[in-house]
Amino acid sequence: MKRRERSGKFNRCCSLVMFFLAGAAGAGFAQAPPAGVPPAPVPAAVAIARPSAAEVRTAERALARFLETADPEIRELDRKYPGLVSVRVPPPNSATVPYLAPFFQQKHQANLEVARKGESDVLFMGDSITDFWRNADGMFAGKPVQDKYFGDLKVANFGIAGDTTQGVLYRLQNGEGRGFKPRAVMLMIGTNNTGRNSAAEIAEGVGAVVLELQKDFPEAKILLLAIFPRGAADDPVRGTIAEINAVISRLHDGERVHYLDIGQKFLDAEGNIPKDVMSDALHPTGKGYEIWAEAVNETLRKLMK
Structure with missing residues (x-):
């Protein structure tokens, strides 16, 4: 007994x-973060209790x-x-430890050249979904849509295909957050962290990026986009993304940070992503970029005033 x-x-x-x-x-x-690199600060609104x-x-x-x-x-x-x-x-959260994969360095250097010119008044920051705004043709051609909706703006596109929250942190801390003063920043990051980090960890990573942007660009308004839906309607990653978005929505303060969830606009009535919107259920097609631009254009311009 x-x-x-x-x-x-x-x-x-x-x-x-x-x-x-x-x-x-x-x-x-x-996965373990790089040794000897301290994690970035995280807003209390998204911080994991440790x-x-x-x-x-x-x-x-x-x-x-x-x-x-x-x-x-x-x-x-x-x-x-x-x-x-x-x-x-719990080990340190790798999503908050600045680190950029070596094969992204060339694009990072190109972004630094844009930053040094100091001519941009809008910053697009993110991964491939943001990166492909610059594609002039092909399945994922965002450039014609950007020219249509934002052609009158001086846009700096610092999206890098495959990047993560920790990559964006590294890039901002190593030159991409200096040299120019954007009036607004459109940020979406975190989808590439899924499968590597938990939803709570990814939300911390997004929060760390927002803090870094606020430090680097104190006069800019941040349009924080919810991570777009991906995969099939029953794909488990949908649930992970919903968890992340629920947490990062707390970063909205109506002043410097403005959270906006436009994910439903990419879905049909059954919750699926039509092929003509995202042919691979991840990256927007030209039509997908049209949906995106239409959904954020008014808000983005208001934030720039």
Whole structure:
């Protein structure tokens, strides 16, 4: 009877410790961030609750006391497999640690040249979905639409295909956030973090980017777009994106940050993405860019006043 009680106590103790220290960090741990690089600051509105060093020590002491009175079988397992029964702290969130993959450096350097000219009054920041605004032809041709809706504006497109929140952080901190003063920034980032980070971690990454933009461009208004839907209607990534968007929507303050979700405009009545809108269920076609431009044009221009 005592053995069952102690075993139950052990299970409850471990469950509480793991929930407190790991569960709050999201569904799973992501890839390790670069060693020695500190994470960027994160707005409180999207921050993941993490234990302090003092709280970790308290949990470790509690676990040590438990092991002193645990069943011999449990103590033997702890001796045989060091670390099996332990307090595990969530690792740093890679989505908030500035890092740019080496093969993006060429595009980063090109963006730096644009920044140094100091002539842009609108900044488009993001990944391939933003990058392809510059495509003059092909399946994902955004340039004709940009010329139609924003041709009178001096647009700096700093989208890089394949980029992530940590890549944008690196780029801003290494020159793309200096040299010019945009009146408005249109930001969408995070879809490439899915599969690598949890929804909560990605939301932190987006929040870190917003903070960096506010620091770099204190006079600019930020149009923060919800991450666009992707995949089939029943694809699990849809749920992940919905979670991210629900969190980053808290960054809206109606003054410097303006959150806008236009995702539904890309879907049909059944929640699917028509082929003529996103042929690969991810990147907008010319028609998709038309939908996007029509949805943000008025808001973006108001923010520039």
